[in-house]
Amino acid sequence: MIYVSLYVSLTAVALSTLFSIPIAVVMGFSDFPGKQFVKSVINTGMGFPSVVVGLLVLFAVSNQGPLGALELVFTKQAMIMSQFVLATPPITAISLAAISGVDGNVRDAARVLGGTRVDVALVVLKEARYGIATAILAGFGRAISEVGSVLIVGGNITGADGISKTRTLTTAIQLEARQGQYGTAMILGAVLVALVLTVNAVVIRLGDQGVHR
Amino acid sequence: MPIHRRRFVAALGAGAVASTAGCAQFGGSQEETGAAVAGETLTLTTTTSTYDTGLLDEIHADFEEMYGVTVDAVAQGTGAALESARNGDSDVVMVHARGLEDEFMRNGYGINRRDLMFNDFVIVGPESDPAGIQGMESATEALTTIADAEAPFVSRGDNSGTHTKELNLWEAAGTEPGGDWYQEIGAGMGEALNNANQQGAYTLSDRGTFISQRSEVDLTILVQGPIEDGPEILANPYGIMAVNPGVHDNANYDLAMAYIGWITSPGTQDAISDYQMNGEQLFFPRAVSEDPDFQQYVPEGWSGNSTDG
Numbered sequence: 478m479i480y481v482s483l484y485v486s487l488t489a490v491a492l493s494t495l496f497s498i499p500i501a502v503v504m505g506f507s508d509f510p511g512k513q514f515v516k517s518v519i520n521t522g523m524g525f526p527s528v529v530v531g532l533l534v535l536f537a538v539s540n541q542g543p544l545g546a547l548e549l550v551f552t553k554q555a556m557i558m559s560q561f562v563l564a565t566p567p568i569t570a571i572s573l574a575a576i577s578g579v580d581g582n583v584r585d586a587a588r589v590l591g592g593t594r595v596d597v598a599l600v601v602l603k604e605a606r607y608g609i610a611t612a613i614l615a616g617f618g619r620a621i622s623e624v625g626s627v628l629i630v631g632g633n634i635t636g637a638d639g640i641s642k643t644r645t646l647t648t649a650i651q652l653e654a655r656q657g658q659y660g661t662a663m664i665l666g667a668v669l670v671a672l673v674l675t676v677n678a679v680v681i682r683l684g685d686q687g688v689h690r
Numbered sequence: 691m692p693i694h695r696r697r698f699v700a701a702l703g704a705g706a707v708a709s710t711a712g713c714a715q716f717g718g719s720q721e722e723t724g725a726a727v728a729g730e731t732l733t734l735t736t737t738t739s740t741y742d743t744g745l746l747d748e749i750h751a752d753f754e755e756m757y758g759v760t761v762d763a764v765a766q767g768t769g770a771a772l773e774s775a776r777n778g779d780s781d782v783v784m785v786h787a788r789g790l791e792d793e794f795m796r797n798g799y800g801i802n803r804r805d806l807m808f809n810d811f812v813i814v815g816p817e818s819d820p821a822g823i824q825g826m827e828s829a830t831e832a833l834t835t836i837a838d839a840e841a842p843f844v845s846r847g848d849n850s851g852t853h854t855k856e857l858n859l860w861e862a863a864g865t866e867p868g869g870d871w872y873q874e875i876g877a878g879m880g881e882a883l884n885n886a887n888q889q890g891a892y893t894l895s896d897r898g899t900f901i902s903q904r905s906e907v908d909l910t911i912l913v914q915g916p917i918e919d920g921p922e923i924l925a926n927p928y929g930i931m932a933v934n935p936g937v938h939d940n941a942n943y944d945l946a947m948a949y950i951g952w953i954t955s956p957g958t959q960d961a962i963s964d965y966q967m968n969g970e971q972l973f974f975p976r977a978v979s980e981d982p983d984f985q986q987y988v989p990e991g992w993s994g995n996s997t998d999g
Contacts, residue, residue, distance in 0.1 A: 540778030632764035
């Protein structure tokens, strides 16, 4: 369960990050018509209900859906897809805010010193790294604490040997609560909280090391 | 002629089940059916009661070992389990709502339905029994009494097999439930029992889930089902069906039939019979008999061309 939770959420967040940061950079460094509209779409996405995401992903991957041939329903891949959809808006929006918030003098200095566009972008990204780390943690938080959509697309499957296939900590908590096993549910809840705190601590530590390097 | 045709298809299907069942008994030799299933995964959508009672976990290891396969059991509730199967997202479906199963079969989504096992429903409530239904021999009378007293009643409200049975009971009682005392919670059996426990309400429960949760709640059985000589209307039969590979060609029909053959085999039926929780038997096998109850439906417009067999 812990493995499935971490595997699914970390994969989804990694993919979201690879997808989001370039978007945030492009949007942070350019003006184009409709930019405000794109921003508001991303911000709306942050509040998009997860069970609706689950339903939409289910329709997509179900045997009857457009991706049906890939046979993804009730797999980790389908869960990653739904968490990717959920984590991308917060990561993009918070990264964009962090990039936009970098002092204009930093950009100017980099440009004056003869930096190319890429150099300038790298300098700004370095300045914004705490904000971007916050963005990734926010996305991770949304992904790993999610239960509605992964239950729908993943199916909460564990093998007869007790090895979890698509059961995450959150869906296990839901299952235990459904059965009235509140004690077990609480223990799993504590494990989940500990896991989130650990990942946060690791990310923050990595960020600090980056400063002293 | 239609009856004749149905018999023919039934015989064909029964033959298939018998040969896979035989296959199971002889240690899974694949030559008999020509179907290679080892290494594959069977997706079973099922109701929460077979899952939450721990029955499937208990018996599936045997099947997985015998065939070298894995079973992905998805517990959804009867309505959702059938819908997943209808969409081709599962290979075999195990549920307990005969009316919905028949519809699924008639529409051609399912094939080779077998009676699997049964248990029963019970009406549970607080020991104080505010509506005074204890000892009633008629489930419909008990429900009418609860409705007349406007005593709190928790309904699953989730299109599950238990919910379907509850609605059938209200209909049989000629009472349309409604009002503040009737609460649809849209959740599983365990949650319904917890909810009823919290507010001293009545609810309809399958005996298995109630037994497995009895120590957690202050509820008691007020109207018994047929296992304890209660009315037959509270019977809770489970059926199993393969997803029709003619409708969904990705359905793993060979493995589904191996599973149906295995779960209806004498050995597995004994294992189901032996499965206990808190010292009580939860499910009563029904597939093994001199005259197995085997249903097959002929899809509408089927030409009856036997060479397709």
